[in-house]
Amino acid sequence: MESAQGKNQALRDAGAIVPTSYEAFEAVIKETFDKLVEQGKITPLKEVMPPQIPEDLNSAIKSGKVRAPTHIISTISDDRGEEPCYAGVPMSSIVERGYGVGDVISLLWFKRSLPRYCTHFIEICIMLCADHGPCVSGAHNTIVTARAGKDLVSSLVSGLLTIGPRFGGAIDDAARYFKDAYDRGLTPYEFVEGMKKKGIRVPGIGHRIKRGDNRDKRVELLQRFARTHFPSVKYMEYAIQVETYTLSKANNLVLNVDGAIGSLFLDLLAGSGMFSKQEIDEIVEIGYLNGLFVLARSIGLIGHTFDQKRLKQPLYRHPWEDVLYTK
Numbered sequence: 001m002e003s004a005q006g007k008n009q010a011l012r013d014a015g016a017i018v019p020t021s022y023e024a025f026e027a028v029i030k031e032t033f034d035k036l037v038e039q040g041k042i043t044p045l046k047e048v049m050p051p052q053i054p055e056d057l058n059s060a061i062k063s064g065k066v067r068a069p070t071h072i073i074s075t076i077s078d079d080r081g082e083e084p085c086y087a088g089v090p091m092s093s094i095v096e097r098g099y100g101v102g103d104v105i106s107l108l109w110f111k112r113s114l115p116r117y118c119t120h121f122i123e124i125c126i127m128l129c130a131d132h133g134p135c136v137s138g139a140h141n142t143i144v145t146a147r148a149g150k151d152l153v154s155s156l157v158s159g160l161l162t163i164g165p166r167f168g169g170a171i172d173d174a175a176r177y178f179k180d181a182y183d184r185g186l187t188p189y190e191f192v193e194g195m196k197k198k199g200i201r202v203p204g205i206g207h208r209i210k211r212g213d214n215r216d217k218r219v220e221l222l223q224r225f226a227r228t229h230f231p232s233v234k235y236m237e238y239a240i241q242v243e244t245y246t247l248s249k250a251n252n253l254v255l256n257v258d259g260a261i262g263s264l265f266l267d268l269l270a271g272s273g274m275f276s277k278q279e280i281d282e283i284v285e286i287g288y289l290n291g292l293f294v295l296a297r298s299i300g301l302i303g304h305t306f307d308q309k310r311l312k313q314p315l316y317r318h319p320w321e322d323v324l325y326t327k
Ligand SMILES: CC(=O)SCCNC(=O)CCNC(=O)[C@H](O)C(C)(C)COP(=O)(O)OP(=O)(O)OC[C@H]1O[C@@H](n2cnc3c(N)ncnc32)[C@H](O)[C@@H]1OP(=O)(O)O
Pocket: 165, 166, 167, 168, 169, 170, 200, 201, 202, 203, 204, 205, 206, 207, 208, 209, 250, 252, 253, 256, 257, 258, 259
């Protein structure tokens, strides 16, 4: 068997550097490293690593004398104690008080406990918007994706991605435009014609199927609930006046579910006494309300995914007969 010295000699003969001590080995490494840094092929570690916090500062931070800057600020939930808290309310209280999903939304989105009629309204919105059959944009995309063999999350998000200004994502804009028009004292005529001049469709108005003589039951249910439980429905009444005007122009220009939720949420915010004017403006400006549709419709889209998998549906292909091929 060849000795270690013999092997080293063979390597030296082949032009390799073979250090004879650990110190010599370190020197070779350092020399090679410095050469690579000089050539710009690598970056010295000290330049890419954050500076070490000195030990005395570290102990001052640990003892609470110095507040280290944080990369994230969070104000809605806390997971550090024995149980998670939503806006300061421990999970056990949420369960013991019999809170529902409307209360959880109140805590996590609005950072406060809202009165029962408000959380009930939120829950009705979620239930009414959970699904609307297999033919609407979101469900269609989800079904096609599930049938292409994709997983739950892919099928869900492919449906969610259709939510936008034409489908389910007009709640925030409806709230914005109705609020602005009402607060400025515009008549429905001035509002609708003003939008027409700007070339903007009135968000919350119009439907593919529903008509003046075939109203959307969901809109009726929301309005009936609000009339019974809300202290004031001034924005809803304004939206109805706008609808009366748009229906005089065309029979499909009904107040749709997005418009109903948008206008009624304005009434919830303004009438509950739980929000300052500044907070209402911020909620409308940031756009919280499309979140209701996104959350609700996720329930249906998940259902459509499971349905297709359960039915073992094959890859979807759209029929040629249903496409107009033209030049
Ligand atoms: C859960 C939901 O998805 S509800 C819908 C949420 N979306 C909205 O509220 C956005 C505003 N509305 C719209 O964009 C439409 O009414 C839709 C997309 C909902 C339905 O549209 P469609 O049935 O396809 O109507 P279509 O696009 O054919 O328009 C028919 C006529 O009504 C007019 N029109 C339709 N909606 C509106 C509106 N909101 N404001 C003013 N005019 C309108 C159109 O300009 C068109 O007139 P024209 O033929 O003279 O150009």
